[in-house]
Amino acid sequence: MKRYRLPADPWHINVRWDTSTLKKKLQEQAGTPDGRHAHEPFVALHLDIQIYEMEHGVYLVDFKCSGYETAQGRLLEEKDVTSPFPFLDMAAKLIMQLAEAD
Numbered sequence: 001m002k003r004y005r006l007p008a009d010p011w012h013i014n015v016r017w018d019t020s021t022l023k024k025k026l027q028e029q030a031g032t033p034d035g036r037h038a039h040e041p042f043v044a045l046h047l048d049i050q051i052y053e054m055e056h057g058v059y060l061v062d063f064k065c066s067g068y069e070t071a072q073g074r075l076l077e078e079k080d081v082t083s084p085f086p087f088l089d090m091a092a093k094l095i096m097q098l099a100e101a102d
Contacts, residue, residue, distance in 0.1 A: 015047040016069070017090050042068035042076060045086050049094075061098070063091045 019042065046066035054060050065087040067075040 011049075011051040013049040013051070014066070015045075015049060017045045017047060019043055019045055019086060041071065042086075043071050044069035045090055046075065047087070047090065059098075061095070063087075063094075 045068055048064040048066050050062040050064075052060040052062075065084075068086075069075055
């Protein structure tokens with residue numbers, strides 16, 4: 001029976017990603033917010049990324065959205081006021097870059 005081995009020393013990375021690279025997509029996806037959610041524009045996406053090496057050359061990457069930063073430099077407290085697409089776009093970009101680097 002093979003025993004599961006916990007990965008040693010995960011990498012923990014805090015990321016502040018400027019959303020200027022997403023401006024075009026955000027403008028295309030902009031919709032009218034419903035009555036429950038106020039739309040507040042943001043300029044940066046904050047991510048927490050943990051990378052574990054499961055086996056030699058095999059990695060597990062855990063992405064977490066830490067919030068969105070407004071033009072005034074403050075984090076939005078309500079995460080549900082924003083679309084999930086900027087987070088998913090940035091995570092997908094990073095995954096593609098990691099895959100190409102191999």
